[in-house]
Amino acid sequence: MSFVEHLIIGGGISGCVMARHLAKRQLDFKLIEAQATLGGRIQSTEQGLDLGPTWFWPHQxxxxxxxxxxxxxxxxxxxxxxxxxxxxxxxxxxxxxxxxxxxxxxxEGGMGTVITALTNTLPQDRILLNAPVRHITKLDNIWRVLLTNGDELSCDHLWLAMPPRKVAPLFLAADDCVLSKALVSHLQDQQTWMSxxxxxxxxxxxxxxxxxxxxxxxxxxxxxxxxxxxxxxxxxxxxxxxxxxxxxxxxxxxxxxxxxxxxxxxxxxxxxxxxxxxxxxxxxxxxxxxNKFISSSADISEPSQHAHFDQVRFEAELKGLNLGLIGSEFSQTEPGYIAGAIDHVNEQVSQVDY
Ligand SMILES: Cc1cc2nc3c(=O)[nH]c(=O)nc-3n(C[C@H](O)[C@H](O)[C@H](O)COP(=O)(O)OP(=O)(O)OC[C@H]3O[C@@H](n4cnc5c(N)ncnc54)[C@H](O)[C@@H]3O)c2cc1C
CATH class of the missing domain: 3.90.660.10 (Polyamine Oxidase; Chain A, domain 2)
Incomplete structure (x- = not known):
């Protein structure tokens, strides 16, 4: 089992921005992504045409x-x-x-340009693609992350850069779910924007x-x-x-x-x-x-709405666990938007005592 100080799960814009912060601080980290490419909901064709997000707005x-x-x-x-x-x-x-x-x-060149540029700033040996996480547990104060291929990784700080509805099942799949019932239920209530x-x-x-x-x-x-x-x-x-x-x-x-x-x-x-x-x-x-790594059955059946994750209510629990929830849906200002993802990661990083 390999150990890193910081493990980021999810290689969309949230995970890539977090990886950049950790790389800048020369911290020991790994970024793992289920799919064959980074970007998550951000995807552009070779010609630079956006298949996911297209816009950002002047106030962002x-x-x-x-x-x-x-x-x-x-x-x-x-x-x-x-x-x-x-x-x-x-x-x-x-x-x-x-x-x-x-x-x-x-x-210019499509939103995918942002992911390519971010990725180019990262040490490539810290990125693991095609690595879906199956479940997450905690033992002796160390996070243990099991991948679907059977490999196991462990870390001190765990950053989950994915939609809330993709977070809860990873804990529920373990024998001993370390998240409170209230947090699990709140995560499952948060819709994944545009999914x-x-x-x-x-x-x-x-x-x-x-x-x-x-x-x-x-x-x-x-x-x-x-x-x-x-x-x-x-x-x-x-x-x-x-x-x-x-x-x-x-x-x-x-x-x-x-x-x-x-x-x-x-x-x-x-x-x-x-x-x-x-x-x-x-x-x-x-x-x-x-896309089973982005969208959930509840996302498909509900009318479209933005997430409202109650950061204040779960702050103590998350801090106690050394767990950061950093997907764009966790943003308190612009949940579901690229701007929300960037703001939230920047904020989370500034609060961590390295
Ligand atoms: C069609 C569409 C149009 C949009 N338009 C706009 C727009 O114009 N402007 C705007 O601001 N926003 C827009 N959005 C929203 C924007 O794309 C998202 O807010 C943003 O990309 C989310 O980034 P993220 O990194 O938080 O999550 P995601 O991009 O969802 O990344 C999560 C990552 O986690 C990975 N993952 C999930 N489960 C696992 C697992 N078990 N193991 C390992 N990895 C896992 C996924 O594969 C994925 O790569 C749009 C979205 C869509 C789909």
Missing amino acids: HSVKALLAELNIDIFEQYTQGDYVYQAGPNSPIQRERNQEEMLSNRV AQAKFVAVYDKPFWRDAGLSGQGFSRVGPMVEINDACGGAEESPAALFGFIGVPAVNRQPLDEQTMIDACVAQLGKLFGEAALSPTSSHYIDWAS
């Missing part, structure tokens, strides 16, 4: 600060021109003028909608996409693309195959944006609800 200063530190360029979401709207299956497509726009920012979502991205030779005075924004009560946006990159050479959030609930999507969803999305884009939209050069469809 910690995101800006991290991007500046990592030398990553940002740009504003394209919203110039009219938007299109379809109210019902037999309704005509309405074209309306954008009134007030809430400014949102994007990352029941699916997203579609269509890539084109050029942003033909812009030439037609359209912003690329579309709203529909018909679907399968309910909200569509321009997904072009900020740099001239970046691909032209549109992306949409699928409105079909996760339970209704499950029996449908991917190609059926893709065909329906392309047909919808054709209706909203004209014939040119019917011929994307490529497309991407991702259903987050089917």
